[in-house]
């Protein structure tokens with residue numbers, strides 16, 4: 001197929017995907033970002049790294065040059081260098097790699113390297129000992145401002161992300177990073193990729209953690225009095241139960257009720273409770289009662 005048409009179709013599909021809160025997932029292997037000083041020292045003054053492959057983020061590329069990274073217990077050879085050069089050198093590994101290297105590696109956002117362990121970089125006969133810069137990258141989603149609006153997310157917001165398939169799971173604590181220089185992609189490391197059965201081109205669903213999102217119809221929450229269930233000295237909030245007339249009970253439905261200090265919820269007999277909602281019920285010790293008379 002014509003290259004332009006393929007690209008146009010890709011863009012249209014991606015746009016529709018983002019409107020439904022789906023983003024594409026990518027897995028990053030261990031890699032190194034180098035400062036000008038590090039390149040000068042390891043490869044020679046003024047050396048220019050060779051672009052081998054463009055990455056999904058504009059201006060970012062994998063280099064042809066490879067180096068060795070060495071920790072107190074072990075090392076990895078042939079580690080890819082990602083360009084362009086940065087202000088400070090940074091080495092990103094998985095927590096499994098950290099065990100091999102023999103170093104305790106903190107999970108950090110890229111660029112936040114203060115107080116992190118150092119590591120030795122080796123190229124041929126040159127060895128450069130970094131004082132800091134070894135991190136396991138915090139899982140994140142690069143978002144363009146346009147897509148941020150569609151996803152209704154803010155910069156640095158934490159979201160959850162659902163991965164589908166045989167090893168389906170939900171990643172919590174995924175940080176949103178918005179910039180006009182970004183294309184919308186989620187990034188995880190290889191530990192996370194293996195945990196969720198990652199395959200190239202996989203799409204995942206962004207789930208907002210903010211309980212104040214207008215995803216619940218207030219008309220569906222009805223306060224019903226339950227005076228008979230009140231026990232002496234029981235907290236005031238247990239006086240009432242909320243009736244939730246919905247086919248699918250989501251976490252956000254329950255959050256709304258919980259925020260109204262109601263911990264007893266009546267739901268239709270045949271309602272489905274989502275896994276996230278189940279977690280919420282356990283965590284907040286909500287009492288859920290299925291009601292035969294309320295049938296949808």
Ligand SMILES: [Zn+2]
Nearest residue numbers: 140142186187
């Ligand atoms: Zn990234």
